[in-house]
Structures are given as structure tokens and as C-alpha cells.
Amino acid sequence: MSALTNAIDILRCFSTSRPDLSFADVQVLTGKPKSSTSRLLRSLRDCGLLEQDPHSRRYRPGLLTFELGRLHRAHDDLIATAERELRDVCARTGHTGYIAVLDGYQQVVLRIVPGSNPLRVVNPPGQRTPAIITSNGRAMLARLSDQEIRARVPLDYPKVPANSPQNFPELMARLNEIRRTGISDAADEAIEGVGSQGFALASGESGELIGIAVSYSVQATTEIERANVRRELGAMAAKLRRMTGDPLGQTIEQLAGLAS
Amino acid sequence: MSALTNAIDILRCFSTSRPDLSFADVQVLTGKPKSSTSRLLRSLRDCGLLEQDPHSRRYRPGLLTFELGRLHRAHDDLIATAERELRDVCARTGHTGYIAVLDGYQQVVLRIVPGSNPLRVVNPPGQRTPAIITSNGRAMLARLSDQEIRARVPLDYPKVPANSPQNFPELMARLNEIRRTGISDAADEAIEGVGSQGFALASGESGELIGIAVSYSVQATTEIERANVRRELGAMAAKLRRMTGDPLGQTIEQLAGLAS
DNA sequence: CCGTTTGTTCCATTCTGCGGAACGTAGTCC
DNA sequence: GGACTACGTTCCGCAGAATGGAACAAACGG
Numbered sequence: 001m002s003a004l005t006n007a008i009d010i011l012r013c014f015s016t017s018r019p020d021l022s023f024a025d026v027q028v029l030t031g032k033p034k035s036s037t038s039r040l041l042r043s044l045r046d047c048g049l050l051e052q053d054p055h056s057r058r059y060r061p062g063l064l065t066f067e068l069g070r071l072h073r074a075h076d077d078l079i080a081t082a083e084r085e086l087r088d089v090c091a092r093t094g095h096t097g098y099i100a101v102l103d104g105y106q107q108v109v110l111r112i113v114p115g116s117n118p119l120r121v122v123n124p125p126g127q128r129t130p131a132i133i134t135s136n137g138r139a140m141l142a143r144l145s146d147q148e149i150r151a152r153v154p155l156d157y158p159k160v161p162a163n164s165p166q167n168f169p170e171l172m173a174r175l176n177e178i179r180r181t182g183i184s185d186a187a188d189e190a191i192e193g194v195g196s197q198g199f200a201l202a203s204g205e206s207g208e209l210i211g212i213a214v215s216y217s218v219q220a221t222t223e224i225e226r227a228n229v230r231r232e233l234g235a236m237a238a239k240l241r242r243m244t245g246d247p248l249g250q251t252i253e254q255l256a257g258l259a260s
Numbered sequence: 261m262s263a264l265t266n267a268i269d270i271l272r273c274f275s276t277s278r279p280d281l282s283f284a285d286v287q288v289l290t291g292k293p294k295s296s297t298s299r300l301l302r303s304l305r306d307c308g309l310l311e312q313d314p315h316s317r318r319y320r321p322g323l324l325t326f327e328l329g330r331l332h333r334a335h336d337d338l339i340a341t342a343e344r345e346l347r348d349v350c351a352r353t354g355h356t357g358y359i360a361v362l363d364g365y366q367q368v369v370l371r372i373v374p375g376s377n378p379l380r381v382v383n384p385p386g387q388r389t390p391a392i393i394t395s396n397g398r399a400m401l402a403r404l405s406d407q408e409i410r411a412r413v414p415l416d417y418p419k420v421p422a423n424s425p426q427n428f429p430e431l432m433a434r435l436n437e438i439r440r441t442g443i444s445d446a447a448d449e450a451i452e453g454v455g456s457q458g459f460a461l462a463s464g465e466s467g468e469l470i471g472i473a474v475s476y477s478v479q480a481t482t483e484i485e486r487a488n489v490r491r492e493l494g495a496m497a498a499k500l501r502r503m504t505g506d507p508l509g510q511t512i513e514q515l516a517g518l519a520s
Numbered sequence: 521c522c523g524t525t526t527g528t529t530c531c532a533t534t535c536t537g538c539g540g541a542a543c544g545t546a547g548t549c550c
Numbered sequence: 551g552g553a554c555t556a557c558g559t560t561c562c563g564c565a566g567a568a569t570g571g572a573a574c575a576a577a578c579g580g
Contacts, residue, residue, distance in 0.1 A: 002536065003263045003568060008307040011328060019331045023527065033570050038528060040568095047268040048363075049328075055466050057527095061328040063363055066370070068271060068309075068321040069329015070386030071279045103308075103323055110326070126330030206315050262567065263537060283558065293539050298559055300537095317558095522580095529574070536567075543560070549553095 006032070006040055011049065011061075016127050020053070020060040073110065078203045078244055082212055083111050085240055089232045090115050093225075095216045098123065098196070102140045102209060105152040107131040110210070119217055122191060129190055132171055133164040136198030136211030139184040142175040143200045143209055145251040149175070161189045182248075183233060187218055194218065197229055199237045202252055204245025209252050212236075266292070266300055271309065271321075276387050280313070280320040333370065338463045338504055342472055343371050345500055349492045350375050353485075355476040358383065358456075362400045362469060365412040367391040370470070379477055382451060389450055392431055393424040396458030396471030399444040402435040403460045403469055405511040409435065421449045442508075443493060447478055454478065457489055459497045462512055464505025469512050472496075 013021055013029040021029070027037045041059060044050040048064035073079055079099060086097040090113045097113035109127040123129070131137030132153065141149055149172070157167050163186070165171035178184045187195035198213030214229055221229075241248060273281055273289040281289070287297045301319060304310040308324035333339055339359060346357040350373045357373035369387045383389070391397030392413065401409055409432070417427050423446070425431035438444045447455035458473030474489055481489075501508060 001569090002303070004267055004303050004307060006568090007264055008309070008324070011324065014328060014331055016331065019334050024525095034527070035529080035570055035572090036568085042528090043262070043264050047264060049268070051332075053466060061332045063332065063361065063368055064268070064271065065325055065328035066332040067329075067368060067386045067388065068274060068325035069327075069332070070384065071274055071276065072311075072321045072323065072326040072329070074279055101323065108323055108327060124330065126327045128327065206313060261538090266537090284556090294558070295539055295541090295560080296537085302559090523578100524580105525576100525578075527574105527576080530572085531570105534567105534569075536565105536569105538565080538567105539562105541561085544558085546555100546557085548555080550551105 003040075003043075006030075006036070007044055007049070010037075010040055010044060011065075014061055016124060020056075020058045022056075022058050026059065076208075078201070078206065078208050078210060079110060081243060082201055082210060082240055083113065085236050086111075086113050086212060086214075089214060089236055093214065093216075093229055093232060095119075095214045095229065096121065098136060098198070098211075098213045098215060100134075100136055100140075100211045100213070102131055102137070102211070103128075105131055105141075105154065107134060107137040107140065107211060115216075117216070117220070119194070119215070130158060130160065131211075132158075133160050133186070133189045134198070134211075134213065135184040135186040135196040136200065136213035138171075138174055138186070139178055139198050139200040139213075140209055140211040141171075142178040142184070143202060143252050146172070148251070163187055164189045182237060183230060185230075195221070195226070197226070197233055199233060201237070201240050201244060202246045202248075204247055207252060212240075263300075263303075266290075266296065267304055267309070270297075270300055270304060271325075274321055276384060280316075280318045282316075282318050286319065336468075338461070338466065338468050338470060339370060341503060342461060342470060342500055343373065345496050346371075346373050346472060346474075349474060349496055353474065353476075353489055353492060355379075355474045355489065356381065358396060358458075358471075358473045358475060360394075360396055360400075360471045360473070362391055362397070362471070363388075365391055365401075365414065367394060367397040367400065367471060375476075377476070377480070379454070379475070390418060390420065391471075392418075393420050393446070393449045394458070394471075394473065395444040395446040395456040396460065396473035398431075398434055398446070399438055399458050399460040399473075400469055400471040401431075402438040402444070403462060403512050406432070408511070423447060424449045442497060443490060445490075455481070455486070457486070457493055459493060461497070461500050461504060462506045462508075464507055467512060472500075 009030050010026055045052050048062045050059045051062045052059050082099055090097040094116040096115040096119055098109055099111040100107040100109045106128050109123050109125050112121055112125055131141055165174050183199050185197040194215055195218045196213045196215035198211055200211050202209045269290050270286055305312050308322045310319045311322045312319050342359055350357040354376040356375040356379055358369055359371040360367040360369045366388050369383050369385050372385055391401055425434050443459050445457040454475055455478040456473045456475035458471055460471050462469045
């Protein structure tokens with residue numbers, strides 16, 4: 001375990017559900033001795049990756065993470081292009097749009113396009129979710145080789161909501177359907193009462209892979225409306241794939257992002 | 261030099277003006293041997309703090325920085341309160357609002373409230389600027405003790421635009437004026453043709469210090485309009501200081517953020 | 521006033537990270 | 551096509567940074 005590895009282990013304890021942590025929290029979550037925890041937290045604070053609230057003494061991500069986070073994919077063509085198209089679709093349909101990337105068997109939300117419908121955004125940018133329980137997450141997985149998928153999904157299949165694939169064969173069945181149709185959907189999975197449809201988009205030149213989804217309230221939409229979303233998404237996918245030179249036939253072998 | 265220090269030195273090479281870097285860039289900027297650069301970049305990439313474009317082989321901040329950056333001060337009351345008030349002022353005046361924090365003798369933009377006037381935002385969130393050349397930056401410095409200010413500003417005073425304080429005595433004169441009036445202003449400094457007025461706000465309980473500014477085109481505003489902005493800011497400052505229990509009399513001694 | 525909780529500092533041991541040098545690997549110029 | 555150059559990775563012996571148990575300190579509570 002290098003010093004950097006230990007530092008990262010601490011940083012990975014933070015999440016949207018745990019935006020700040022006490023010394024004890026970190027010690028429990030990392031399982032490291034007190035002395036090591038103390039030294040590492042001090043180092044991280046001194047270098048700006050963490051801040052410490054002077055009153056509560058709790059730690060939170062530091063200014064440096066904010067600065068760097070603002071630079072992440074700030075000039076990414078694939079995402080900018082996709083976001084423009086997604087904005088149009090969301091304006092027409094009123095629903096909320098998401099753009100996410102894959103990291104291991106999880107996805108991370110990068111961009112949100114709020115719709116006009118008052119569906120509160122509970123998946124803010126930075127949100128990490130198992131890819132197997134979202135429409136765009138599964139769409140991204142479907143673009144990988146079967147071998148790659150198996151390597152990413154944990155051996156003991158995670159506990160997932162009732163509507164999500166409950167085991168590896170069920171997952172592969174859903175992914176194969178996505179491979180046929182090009183479109184993925186979900187309902188009542190990550191969030192109760194919320195449905196979504198999505199697809200994956202790859203760049204021909206950079207090999208990047210992103211997942212795009214439109215999400216809506218299941219109760220407040222009719223079958224007709226969902227069919228309309230599907231048409232919109234199909235047109236958007238076709239247009240974007242042309243623009244980005246998406247090599248639809250081949251599977252993507254990403255370099256980074258191993259299963260954790 | 262610990263491994264973490266070296267890693268941070270690399271991360272600090274990235275900025276809004278350098279959102280991605282090649283191996284050679286990093287080597288030059290850090291002045292480290294090739295072997296060390298190679299190993300460090302690999303480590304940073306493997307742990308998610310950096311990503312590498314598979315085509316150009318250039319490095320950029322990684323997914324982890326994005327996730328953490330979204331958590332930074334996500335639940336900060338002082339900033340949320342200030343942003344709400346600033347939003348009102350910007351809606352009324354049409355100008356662009358900024359909220360920044362101090363880090364050493366520099367400031368970092370945390371929030372932007374776009375105005376209705378079409379003044380292109382050239383200071384995106386995450387932007388780092390010498391605090392001595394902005395209205396809210398000087399307002400924040402003015403809240404520190406003279407000793408603290410001297411410790412933060414580099415010994416060889418930096419080269420600054422013509423309208424900014426050109427040396428330490430000039431700076432102190434401006435800061436003392438801000439201490440008297442409670443309001444700070446700037447014109448044609450960080451950006452040609454842009455002026456701003458601002459103030460600093462401290463929280464009574466947490467000891468946090470933030471700088472708030474409203475910025476406008478110098479050419480497109482009249483003296484009358486600028487006086488109006490000043491009144492708006494004065495009222496906003498008074499209201500916010502009451503709400504946050506700002507200890508206006510005392511100087512703030514921040515724990516973190518030494519001069520670099 | 522003493523026990524408990526919580527976090528920091530100390531210090532001998534270990535093993536990681538360091539950097540010079542050797543080693544690939546392309547690209548480029550005659 | 552062959553030598554040269556630019557660029558980056560791997561190797562390896564040594565220095566010194568990181569480690570974690572234990573002692574220490576501080577805050578808290580009954």
C-alpha cells in the first residue's frame with residue numbers, strides 16, 4: 001500500500017450520501033490504525049485535497065478537488081455534442097436528461113439537463129450508481145465484450161431492486177436485447193416511481209463511451225408519451241452516431257475503470 | 261518530498277488555462293526526472309485522479325476529481341445563503357455575480373450567477389486569480405490582520421495590471437479604504453473593460469470567509485448605474501452580515517491557505 | 521474526580537518511492 | 551534505409567518516507 005493508495009482510499013469514502021466525514025468515520029471506513037488515519041488526514045488537508053470544518057472538525061473535499069473537478073472533461077467534444085442534442089430533446093419532451101460514464105461496473109453522472117416537468121433531481125452530477133440498474137448504464141455495458149462485462153460485475157452479484165436483472169444471466173439477457181434494439185429502458189429501479197430510456201454513444205476516434213438517458217415519472221406518463229420518448233431517443237441516437245463516427249458493430253475495450 | 265506531495269505538485273499544474281497536459285508538459289512544469297514523472301503519472305491515472313486521452317496521450321483531471329469537486333461545499337450554508345441574495349441582486353441589476361474564497365494570496369471562483377446582460381463569462385468556477393486584482397479578493401484580504409496579509413503576499417510583489425495596487429503600500433492603502441467603507445471596487449484589472457464591486461462576508465460560527473462581487477462592462481454602465489450597484493451591494497452586505505453573524509470588528513485568522 | 525472517548529505524537533522498523541542509467545519505440549531527415 | 555532524435559518506460563541499489571503500536575494529551579460526562 002503506497003501512501004497515495006491510502007490517500008485515495010480515504011477520498012473514495014466521500015460520496016453524495018456522505019459529503020463530509022469525521023475522523024472516526026474515516027477510521028472505520030478505511031479500517032486503518034488511528035495513527036495512520038491521523039497522519040493521512042493531515043497530509044490531505046495540508047495539500048488541499050481535503051478541508052476541515054474548524055467548528056465540527058469534520059472533513060470534506062477540498063478546494064483543489066473543486067478546481068480540478070471543474071476541468072474534468074470541460075473540453076470534451078463527445079459530451080458537449082451529446083449535451084446539445086439532449087437539451088433539444090428535453091426541451092421538446094419536458095423530461096430530465098442525463099449523461100453518464102462507466103467506471104468499473106458503476107456509472108457516474110456527468111451532466112444533467114433539467115426538464116420543464118417538476119421532477120426533483122435526486123441524481124446530481126457526481127452521483128455514483130451501479131450501472132446494471134439504470135437504462136443508460138446497461139446500454140454502456142452492452143457495448144462491452146461479454147468477457148469484459150463478466151470481469152467488471154462483482155462475482156457475488158449485488159443486491160438490486162426488483163425490476164433490475166437479479167443475476168448475471170438475467171443481466172446478459174437484457175444486454176443482448178439492448179444490443180438488438182439499440183435502446184435501453186428502466187422503470188422503478190434506482191428510484192421508485194421513476195422510469196428512463198437511454199442509449200450508449202461511443203466516439204470513433206477517442207474510443208470514449210458515454211450513456212445518455214431521459215427520465216420521467218412513471219405515474220405521470222402515458223404509454224403514448226413513452227413511445228414518443230423512444231422515437232425522440234432513436235432519432236437522437238442515429239444523429240449522434242453519425243456525427244461522432246460511432247463504431248456500432250465493434251465492442252469497446254476501455255483501458256481504465258476496472259471493477260472495484 | 262513525500263509521494264503525495266509530488267502527486268499534488270502534478271495536479272496543481274492543471275488550471276483553466278491548462279486543462280490538459282502532455283507528459284513533457286508535466287516534466288517541465290514540475291522539473292522532476294523522467295522516471296519519477298512517468299511513475300507518478302501512472303499512479304495518478306490508475307487511482308482515478310487523472311485520465312489519459314487514449315488518442316492524444318495527454319493527461320487531464322480524472323473522474324474522481326469530478327466526483328469530489330461536486331461535493332465541495334455542496335452543503336455550505338454561508339455560500340448557499342449568499343448565493344440566494346446575490347441571485348436577487350443580479351436579477352434586479354442584470355449584472356453577473358461572483359462568489360469566491362481566498363487561498364493564500366489567490367482567490368478561487370466558487371459560484372457564478374449569470375446576469376441578463378450579455379457579458380460573456382470568462383471567469384468560470386474554479387478560476388484562480390491573484391486576490392489583489394479583484395474587488396472581492398481585496399475585500400477578503402482586508403478582513404485579515406496586516407501581519408497575515410504580509411505573510412500571504414509574495415515578497416517580490418507580483419506584476420499586476422495598471423489599475424491594481426502596484427506595490428505593498430498601495431495595496432494596504434486600498435485595503436484600509438475597504439475597511440472604512442465596507443465595499444471594494446475594481447475597473448479594468450483582471451479583465452480589460454470589466455469593472456466590479458464587492459465585499460467580504462464572514463460567518464460568525466464557522467469563521468469562513470467568502471468574497472462576493474457584481475461585475476459589469478465599464479463602457480456599458482453609467483456612473484448612476486454603478487451607484488445603484490453600490491447601494492444594492494451595501495443593502496445585501498448589511499442583510500447577509502446580520503444573517504450570518506459576521507464579526508465585522510475582528511480580523512479573521514484562517515487556519516488553512518498559506519501563500520505559495 | 522476519574523473513566524471514557526477521541527485524536528496526536530513518538531519512534532524503531534520496514535519497504536516504498538526516488539532518480540540516474542539503460543532500454544524500447546516511433547518519427548524524421550537526408 | 552540507416553542513423554539520428556524525441557519521447558517515454560523499465561531497471562535497480564540506496565535513502566528516507568510511511569507505517570502502526572504505544573504512550574501521551576485533550577475534551578467530555580457523570
